[in-house]
Amino acid sequence: ETGVTQTPRHLVMGMTNKKSLKCEQHLGHNAMYWYKQSAKKPLELMFVYNFKEQTENNSVPSRFSPECPNSSHLFLHLHTLQPEDSALYLCASSQGDLYYEQYFGPGTRLTVT
Amino acid sequence: KNEVEQSPQNLTAQEGEFITINCSYSVGISALHWLQQHPGGGIVSLFMLSSGKKKHGRLIATINIQEKHSSLHITASHPRDSAVYICAVRSDDVETSGSRLTFGEGTQLTVNP
Numbered sequence: 001e002t003g004v005t006q007t008p009r010h011l012v013m014g015m016t017n018k019k020s021l022k023c024e025q026h027l028g029h030n031a032m033y034w035y036k037q038s039a040k041k042p043l044e045l046m047f048v049y050n051f052k053e054q055t056e057n058n059s060v061p062s063r064f065s066p067e068c069p070n071s072s073h074l075f076l077h078l079h080t081l082q083p084e085d086s087a088l089y090l091c092a093s094s095q096g097d098l099y100y101e102q103y104f105g106p107g108t109r110l111t112v113t
Numbered sequence: 114k115n116e117v118e119q120s121p122q123n124l125t126a127q128e129g130e131f132i133t134i135n136c137s138y139s140v141g142i143s144a145l146h147w148l149q150q151h152p153g154g155g156i157v158s159l160f161m162l163s164s165g166k167k168k169h170g171r172l173i174a175t176i177n178i179q180e181k182h183s184s185l186h187i188t189a190s191h192p193r194d195s196a197v198y199i200c201a202v203r204s205d206d207v208e209t210s211g212s213r214l215t216f217g218e219g220t221q222l223t224v225n226p
Contacts, residue, residue, distance in 0.1 A: 002155075002157070037154070040218075041218070042115070042117075042199075042215075042216040042217060042218050042219070043199065043201070043216040044216075045213070045214050056213075058213075088154050090154070090156060092156075097212065098203050098212050098213070098214050099143065099144055099203060099212070100161075101146075101158050101161045102146075102158055103158065104148075104155065104156035104157070104158070106153070106154060106155045107154035107155065107156075109154070
């Protein structure tokens with residue numbers, strides 16, 4: 001148990017659906033992250049929020065829309081996804097920016113049909 | 114060529130063996146992370162280092178900044194050490210004046226009893 005929770009753990013959605021992934025951290029951290037891990041590929045950092053402000057967006061398609069209402073919660077809104085978006089989506093948090101140690105959630109396994 | 118290269122990609126060992134996993138990188142970095150990912154996806158941060166050596170239990174991480182190389186050692190390996198070990202480097206992004214985190218592809222370690 002790392003103090004970072006993600007829901008749902010598994011999600012199957014069609015290409016026309018709209019769904020959201022949720023992440024919550026109970027560590028009092030100020031920064032939160034979304035990562036994508038596709039099969040046989042390195043982890044890819046998608047978004048970084050520091051003190052609720054988005055500080056990084058690594059050329060992620062607009063069909064992925066992050067939201068950070070406060071330092072403890074992070075959402076990833078999904079719409080009109082493609083089958084190649086099927087992956088493990090991991091949330092992490094840290095005390096500060098990328099220099100600090102990150103604590104990861106268990107991930108959401110997303111399958112787009 | 115990836116900016117972060119890990120070797121070997123796969124490693125099988127017998128319980129009790131001393132294990133070394135290597136990470137080489139081609140950019141100037143401010144920090145290097147070693148992560149452990151168990152089957153099912155959960156990721157645990159093992160070490161974050163910018164120089165020298167760190168030790169935690171049976172795990173030792175070293176870094177040589179001049180040679181752009183880091184190693185993760187596991188002493189007296191055990192089947193529960195079986196996991197994917199991931200190296201990640203934090204570097205400054207000149208274009209954005211920010212920083213970025215680049216991940217290696219991971220090393221799959223299997224320790225047999």
